[in-house]
Amino acid sequence: MIYGIRFVVKYLLGKDTAERNFAVYPDDTFIISYPRSGSTWSRFLVSNLLHPDIEVSFANIDELLPATSSRSRRALKRMPRPRIIKSHNYFDHRYRNVIYIVRDPRDVVLSEYRFILKGRGIEDNYPIDAFVARFLKGEVSTYGSWKQNVGTWIAARGGSERFLLLRYEDLVAKTAIELSKIAIFLGIETTPERLTQATERSSAENMRSLEKTQGDAWVVTKGRRKDVPFVGRATSGVWKSTLSEACIAQIEKVWGPLMSSLGYELVNAEFGNAVAPDVSLSKRLYKVQF
Amino acid sequence: MRIITGFKRALDLHSPGRNLDVFPDDVFVVSYPKSGNTWTRFLISNLVHPDEPANFGNINRLVPDPEALPKRVLNQIPRPRLVKSHQYFDPRYQKVVYVVRDPRDVAVSEYHFHRKRRLIPDGYPVDQFVRQFIAGTTTQYASWGENVGSWLVTRHHRPGFLLLRYEDMMQGTVGELAKVASFLGIEASQDRLIQAVERSSKEKMRELEKEQGHLWSSIKDTRQDVPFVRKAMAGGWRSDLPPQSVAQIEAAWSFLILYLGYELASEATKDKTEMRVRELLLGGPVR
Numbered sequence: 001m002i003y004g005i006r007f008v009v010k011y012l013l014g015k016d017t018a019e020r021n022f023a024v025y026p027d028d029t030f031i032i033s034y035p036r037s038g039s040t041w042s043r044f045l046v047s048n049l050l051h052p053d054i055e056v057s058f059a060n061i062d063e064l065l066p067a068t069s070s071r072s073r074r075a076l077k078r079m080p081r082p083r084i085i086k087s088h089n090y091f092d093h094r095y096r097n098v099i100y101i102v103r104d105p106r107d108v109v110l111s112e113y114r115f116i117l118k119g120r121g122i123e124d125n126y127p128i129d130a131f132v133a134r135f136l137k138g139e140v141s142t143y144g145s146w147k148q149n150v151g152t153w154i155a156a157r158g159g160s161e162r163f164l165l166l167r168y169e170d171l172v173a174k175t176a177i178e179l180s181k182i183a184i185f186l187g188i189e190t191t192p193e194r195l196t197q198a199t200e201r202s203s204a205e206n207m208r209s210l211e212k213t214q215g216d217a218w219v220v221t222k223g224r225r226k227d228v229p230f231v232g233r234a235t236s237g238v239w240k241s242t243l244s245e246a247c248i249a250q251i252e253k254v255w256g257p258l259m260s261s262l263g264y265e266l267v268n269a270e271f272g273n274a275v276a277p278d279v280s281l282s283k284r285l286y287k288v289q290f
Numbered sequence: 291m292r293i294i295t296g297f298k299r300a301l302d303l304h305s306p307g308r309n310l311d312v313f314p315d316d317v318f319v320v321s322y323p324k325s326g327n328t329w330t331r332f333l334i335s336n337l338v339h340p341d342e343p344a345n346f347g348n349i350n351r352l353v354p355d356p357e358a359l360p361k362r363v364l365n366q367i368p369r370p371r372l373v374k375s376h377q378y379f380d381p382r383y384q385k386v387v388y389v390v391r392d393p394r395d396v397a398v399s400e401y402h403f404h405r406k407r408r409l410i411p412d413g414y415p416v417d418q419f420v421r422q423f424i425a426g427t428t429t430q431y432a433s434w435g436e437n438v439g440s441w442l443v444t445r446h447h448r449p450g451f452l453l454l455r456y457e458d459m460m461q462g463t464v465g466e467l468a469k470v471a472s473f474l475g476i477e478a479s480q481d482r483l484i485q486a487v488e489r490s491s492k493e494k495m496r497e498l499e500k501e502q503g504h505l506w507s508s509i510k511d512t513r514q515d516v517p518f519v520r521k522a523m524a525g526g527w528r529s530d531l532p533p534q535s536v537a538q539i540e541a542a543w544s545f546l547i548l549y550l551g552y553e554l555a556s557e558a559t560k561d562k563t564e565m566r567v568r569e570l571l572l573g574g575p576v577r
Contacts, residue, residue, distance in 0.1 A: 093378065152379045
């Protein structure tokens with residue numbers, strides 16, 4: 001009941017968190033990813049591309065490119081359209097224009113572990129294999145499991161013109177090129193100089209130093225452990241040296257077919273697909289426009 | 291208006307829909323709209339409650355609809371609950387009976403249901419409706435392909451998910467209902483199955499609709515001259531849909547249509563690349 005009254009007051013003021021319950025417009029574009037898959041980085045990249053005159057930081061990122069998990073319904077309603085909004089939600093039919101960033105789940109699980117450690121959801125030395133088991137069941141996040149999140153979007157929208165699928169690993173390896181795909185999708189006119197500038201301003205080093213000075217002010221990091229950084233290693237393939245063989249096998253056994261069709265090489269090939277994904281398939285899937 | 295909505299919410303008098311409080315032991319009867327959901331609800335209800343034949347007056351209590359009942363009522367229903375749903379994938383639903391129907395028949399049925407609800411006038415162009423149907427703008431439950439695809443990719447071949455085709459249910463109702471019984475862990479005799487099927491026949495449901503249609507939230511205040519329980523048959527699209535609409539539906543969802551065992555009628559340009567992508571996602575022993 002007390003929760004009910006609090007909810008009504010928040011609801012009347014439009015101050016309840018947007019999540020899945022806010023008004024969506026057909027001209028909205030969503031940047032979606034499973035948690036710990038580069039969504040904050042991509043928010044910085046896009047914001048730096050759109051606003052070369054503003055210093056993008058943790059202090060203003062929620063204004064520049066808001067997230068459904070941290071903004072209120074009212075705040076989202078007041079944004080000028082067309083809006084660009086970040087979300088971690090699994091498939092939602094109202095989102096017409098979607099940029100989806102997928103990351104190797106073997107790296108996602110390590111990053112998620114660190115993030116939950118930072119939020120004091122688990123203790124230091126919490127066994128990683130127990131965490132992997134919970135991660136596979138989708139129990140560590142309210143956004144479904146990694147496969148449920150990625151799979152529902154690709155099953156519903158894969159191949160559609162209004163769905164741009166990017167891999168975090170490609171974004172790391174060739175940031176400016178991948179950012180240019182986002183620019184084309186958003187209909188932003190840009191130049192190589194601006195792409196490079198946005199990439200540099202959103203570099204892991206820059207974001208790390210911003211986190212140090214502004215971490216206390218940002219809704220996602222404030223009140224959490226300071227000895228565990230939010231901006232992690234920002235690389236791909238950390239799992240190769242960090243995850244045990246058993247954990248790797250566990251993940252590949254459950255999600256192998258989807259992982260290999262996204263181009264992630266499996267250690268245990270028998271868990272992949274009988275049909276090897278070909279290059280043209282990936283090209284079409286990622287809607288490469290060059 | 292917002293104040294009323296707000297206080298309804300505080301007192302749990304609103305219908306939660308997608309925001310239903312889900313319990314781990316809930317069983318969901320899920321389908322895209324106009325795919326045999328009400329029939330399946332009657333069948334399952336008559337199977338589970340042989341002492342209380344289902345009708346349009348009690349079905350919302352026996353297999354409740356989160357779109358029609360207040361949250362307060364839903365939370366008081368004895369568990370384990372059987373819950374009706376048209377939602378696309380929701381990770382909280384642990385046990386799901388999913389009924390799928392040929393989208394070409396779904397489009398026809400949805401057209402007439404829209405007429406019944408006065409959302410379109412008589413004589414509204416069918417091909418125009420089908421374009422909206424494909425775009426997913428005729429319901430709040432996404433498009434047929436998005437709804438079906440979201441469930442298949444996440445749950446098909448996994449425990450806790452029973453996939454039924456409306457067409458198989460039409461042909462061998464008792465056999466398909468037996469699958470539901472074993473999915474629910476009910477030991478049902480042949481007699482009990484047959485009784486449930488007879489109590490849920492289209493003749494019986496038509497009769498009940500005539501007597502009780504005005505009681506049921508889903509159809510009260512809709513046109514009385516357009517029936518809710520319609521032909522209840524498979525393949526009506528062959529005579530009711532224009533060829534170009536058939537081709538459009540098949541082009542939009544060729545992979546899913548074939549994957550579910552329906553045949554394509556038109557020389558649809560099957561996009562093989564896209565097919566492969568989805569095959570990779572859906573195929574194999576997915577856990």
